[in-house]
Amino acid sequence: MAAVRRFLQPPPGSFFLFGPRGTGKSTWLAQVFPEALRLDLLAPDVLRAYQARPERLSEFVAAAGKSAHTVVIDEIQKAPQLLDVVHALVEQRRDLRFVLTGSSARKLRHGAANLLGGRLAAVHMGPFMAAELGQDFDLMRAQANGLVPLVWQAVDPQATLAAYASLYLQEEVQAEALVRQIGDFARFLEVISFSQGSLLNLANLARETEIPRKRAESYLGILEDLLISFRLPVFQRRAQRQLVQHQKFFCFDAGVFRSLRPRGPLDAPEEIGGIAMESLVAQHLRALCQLRPGGAQLSFWRTRSGLEVDFVVYGPDLFMAIEVKHSRRIDRSDLKALRAFGEDYPEAERLLLSFCPEPLLIDGIRCEPLEAWLRQLRP
Secondary structure (H helix, E strand, O other), rough: OOOOOOOOOOOOOOEEOOOOOOOOHHHHHHHOOOEEEEEEOOOHHHHHHHHHOEHHHHHHHHHHHHOOOOEOOOOOOOOOOHHHHHHHHHHHOOOEEEEEEEOHHHHHHHHOOOHHHHHHEEEEEEEEOHHHHHHHHHHHHHHHHOOOOHHHOOOOOHHHHHHHHHHHHHHHHHHHOOOOOHHHHHHHHHHEEEEEEEEHHHHHHHHHHHHOOOHHHHHHHHHHHOOOEEOOOOOOOOOOOOOOOOOEEEEEEEEHHHHHHOOOOOOOOOHHHHHHHHHHHHHHHHHHHHHHHOEEEEEEEEEEEOOEEEEEEEEEEEEEEEEEEOOOOOOOOHHHHHHHHHHOOOOOOEEEEEEOOOEEEOOEEEEEEHHHHHEEEEE
């Protein structure tokens, strides 16, 4: 398969590149910085050498001479003590750019790691966007397997997906001793998968997993630090109605969600398919917000009376309210929440995404076929 050109553009100067395992960070760096010096801290011998003597990095850069302008360090969270050396080298040589990748932000956020005083920008690499894949994008395949590059480009996507969660459990959670009871954490992963796209209730999660609430909070923090989940806040700007306060939970990729979610005879395929469809939209909108110049915020809107808009995108020059329906037919009742949002926020563009065969305009609300909309969505 030909290399996929990603929408992510490198910022000027040194930067952190965060993204879950398998999202193509190394591939992108090889395309963008083919001449860069490289340190891969996933290689055990390399990791041991630089953990034992971080100043070795100065010698590595010095050996390359003045011709070295970019240094890539893969999986910097494995040896956060290197950040002090990076800091010193950036101060000494203004022509030197460091690109520090990480598939976990936990040690960098919670340790005593030197985050370079906020001097480095942080950019994010996530799953493919449909527009990045062009003609190779297939909606049904994306709903079933997700868009993580490692999975999408695999010979056997289902087997790769099945192994994905185990890889995280073994290499990120167990090996780094992030939790004491790996069985409890694995059970928590299964239980929280039923919260995908729903309001997050930690008390219920703790009860169903049979663990204390504080441990459930800790486990959720680990998922977010490992970049495999995120939460959406409620959109509350200029609120005119009583709104719920709980956040929504999402696994970062529709396919990874499906691999975590246990299935049985009582699970309706259309229910899981509907959640996967909403998840695909969520990950595309999240990428849009992260990659768009000037950025944007992703949230949702839900009143205490039960009116809900799945997604709200709010940025310097962007204000969209988006509802997702797992259906080919659109009824006026499907537009009730978007109409109410438009009453409170007439400035917002309102959009309903579904399997409808053609674009429609109903009561000022655009109704778009999901696949066509995903294909044209760009930062």
